[in-house]
Amino acid sequence: MNRTSTLTLWSILLGLLLFTAACDKTKDGVEPQPGQPGNGTSAPNFVGKKWQMTAFTLDPAIDLDGDGKLDSDLTRFLRPCDLDNTVTFERGGKMTGDAGRLRCDDDSDPNPVKPSTWSYDDQSKKLRIIDGENPTDVSEWTVVESSSSTLKVKVSITEDGQAYAAFMTWKSV
Numbered sequence: 001m002n003r004t005s006t007l008t009l010w011s012i013l014l015g016l017l018l019f020t021a022a023c024d025k026t027k028d029g030v031e032p033q034p035g036q037p038g039n040g041t042s043a044p045n046f047v048g049k050k051w052q053m054t055a056f057t058l059d060p061a062i063d064l065d066g067d068g069k070l071d072s073d074l075t076r077f078l079r080p081c082d083l084d085n086t087v088t089f090e091r092g093g094k095m096t097g098d099a100g101r102l103r104c105d106d107d108s109d110p111n112p113v114k115p116s117t118w119s120y121d122d123q124s125k126k127l128r129i130i131d132g133e134n135p136t137d138v139s140e141w142t143v144v145e146s147s148s149s150t151l152k153v154k155v156s157i158t159e160d161g162q163a164y165a166a167f168m169t170w171k172s173v
Helices: 003-021
Strands: 050-062 071-073 086-089 094-098 116-121 126-130 138-146 150-159 162-172
Touching: none
Parallel strands: none
Antiparallel strands: 050 071, 050 086, 050 162, 086 094, 094 116, 116 126, 126 138, 138 150, 150 162
16 A cells, blocks of 8 residues: 555544544434434433543554554554543434543644434444534444443445455443
């Protein structure tokens, strides 16, 4: 993979992480979506909990830092100020986030962002997230594991014809 492709993929992966934290903590309501809590169905067990990322991996591995070694554990490229960020999938289909206690040097205090929305299809295990600021920006995560304390999702990415799977593991905090 050439350096431009590596940088593009890295940007995409980092964007996924930052997207999850770019949510407002306001409490205005969002109408439940079909198959969501409030429509006579039970909530998935990841709803209503604050989640913090514990692992971020890529398969197959690529050399992201140009040192000649393949990198599959992307967590080591994240700063502590990124790793204390949290997300919450709220009842009613709203997704909010918190930047955590640690502030990154390049963090500015942006205007509040509009909360993202989410929906979940229990049969396909697909978690669909729509960016509150840009409704055309839709992420689709496949839930690999979900318990009261762990959420592991897979995001499929294709770059220069190569398919990658990014796995994010979250713990309930």
